[in-house]
Every structure is written in C-alpha cells, then in structure tokens.
Ligand SMILES: NC(=O)C1=CN([C@@H]2O[C@H](COP(=O)(O)OP(=O)(O)OC[C@H]3O[C@@H](n4cnc5c(N)ncnc54)[C@H](OP(=O)(O)O)[C@@H]3O)[C@@H](O)[C@H]2O)C=CC1
C-alpha cells in the first residue's frame with residue numbers, strides 16, 4: 001500500500017523503514033516545510049506522528065481529504081472529540097493510540113486487571129513513573145495517562161491523576177523523568193507498609209511503536225469510523 005508519513009522525525013523515519021521492509025511505498029513525507037504535498041498525493045492511509053501543536057490540523061486535513069489516518073501524536077487529546085465528530089460527518093477513518101506497541105497494549109490489560117484486584121485493598125497506594133528521552137515535548141506521556149485512566153476505572157477512591165507527587169489520597173501521582181535516549185519506560189507501583197507490587201514496561205527501541213502503527217495502517221485502509229487498539233487487537 002501507499003502510505004503518507006505526516007511528521008518525519010524519529011518516529012516518521014522508523015515507520016518509513018518498517019513500511020518499506022513490509023513491501024509498502026511512501027506516498028509523501030510531510031514535515032513543517034512541505035505541508036501542501038498532502039493535497040497532491042494518492043495515499044491508502046496516513047501515519048501521523050508529529051507535534052502536540054500540529055496533530056489536530058494534520059489529522060483534520062487527512063479526514064477532509066478522505067485519507068484514513070493512524071495518529072500516534074500525544075499531548076493534543078483535548079481536541080480529539082472534534083476529530084471524532086468530523087470523522088463521523090465525513091464517513092472517514094480515524095485511529096488513535098497513545099502507544100502502538102503490542103507489549104504496552106498487553107501491559108495496559110495487566111494494569112487494569114491488577115487495579116481491579118486491588119480495588120478493595122486501600123492499604124496499597126498507587127503511583128506511576130514514566131521515563132523518556134529529553135526531546136519529548138509533552139508530560140506526562142500519553143501512555144502514562146492511559147495507564148492512569150485504566151486505574152481510575154477500577155479504584156473508586158481515586159478521582160483523578162496529577163503530574164507531580166501528591167499527598168491527596170484521591171489523586172494518582174504521575175512522575176515524569178527525562179533522560180537522554182530513553183525510548184519509553186512506564187512503571188505502576190502499589191506500595192504498602194508490608195510490601196510493594198510493581199509492574200513495568202521497558203521499550204528497548206522505537207521499533208515496537210512503529211511496527212504497530214504500520215500494522216494498523218494495513219488494517220485500517222478499508223475501514224470507516226473512530227477506531228482504537230481494542231478494535232484492532234480484539235483481546
Ligand atoms: N503512540 C505511540 O506509540 C508513540 C507516540 N509518539 C509520539 O509521536 C510524536 C512524535 O514523536 P517523535 O517522532 O519522537 O518526535 P520528533 O520530534 O522526532 O518528530 C516530530 C516531527 O514532526 C514534525 N512536525 C512538527 N510540526 C509538524 C507539522 N505541522 N506537520 C508535519 N510535521 C510536523 C517535526 O518537524 P521539526 O523537527 O522541523 O519540528 C519533526 O520532524 C510525539 O507526540 C510522541 O509523543 C512517539 C512514539 C510512540
């Protein structure tokens with residue numbers, strides 16, 4: 001298939017390599033300086049990994065042009081409902097995931113299962129850490145937000161997450177660390193006076209995120225609607 005890369009940074013380049021290895025061609029490489037190219041190409045799908053300030057307009061243009069779009073950019077989700085409405089209005093296809101790696105999506109399920117097991121054991125205090133490279137624009141990571149939302153679904157005594165340490169028992173603290181070259185590490189910790197329970201996902205490279213996004217693009221090209229990893233993985 002013919003794939004448009006919208007955003008051609010660390011992720012765009014890794015996605016390009018994996019897409020070519022899987023026999024696809026690249027319809028366009030859209031970056032800050034060649035925005036108009038999207039109007040002049042034929043693409044079966046667009047894969048959008050750009051910047052929190054650019055994602056909304058990039059995705060909107062793809063939907064308006066009738067190009068199914070797989071978006072991985074984090075840090076712009078307050079405007080996602082507008083894109084969902086537009087997708088329905090235009091009968092388009094929009095897929096969003098805060099993390100496209102298979103391992104992280106398994107980790108999301110384990111996280112929810114653990115939270116559901118611990119909902120009655122309030123002696124365990126939950127906290128999240130996320131560690132990423134120093135070029136990351138947003139904090140906390142989209143993945144950490146998905147993990148926190150997964151916990152909030154099950155722990156009735158927790159009301160929201162905050163991106164700092166907190167002594168408010170109703171809040172889930174997410175601490176963000178920025179260390180050179182780290183592709184993405186997430187830790188969920190339950191701490192009690194007696195013992196601790198920890199689950200951790202460590203990405204060694206960006207390959208897992210990129211492979212997941214290309215596989216979703218292969219899957220979405222003949223689909224319609226607002227879609228996510230639960231629709232794709234069905235587990
Ligand atoms: N969902 C997932 O699985 C994953 C999500 N991500 C997310 O993807 C996003 C990109 O990550 P990454 O590739 O590491 O970031 P990079 O900074 O390496 O690349 C972003 C690219 O987008 C370009 N860009 C900026 N504005 C626009 C625009 N208006 N149109 C098109 N391109 C634009 C930048 O250009 P310039 O350099 O000139 O500014 C840059 O080339 C981030 O939000 C990150 O959190 C990352 C990994 C996995």
Ligand SMILES: O=C(O)C1=N[C@H](C(=O)O)C[C@H](O)C1
Pocket residue numbers: 074098099132136137140141142143144183184185209
């Ligand atoms: O910016 C990154 O690099 C990553 N961003 C995503 C996030 O915010 O969760 C996914 C992954 O952790 C890498």
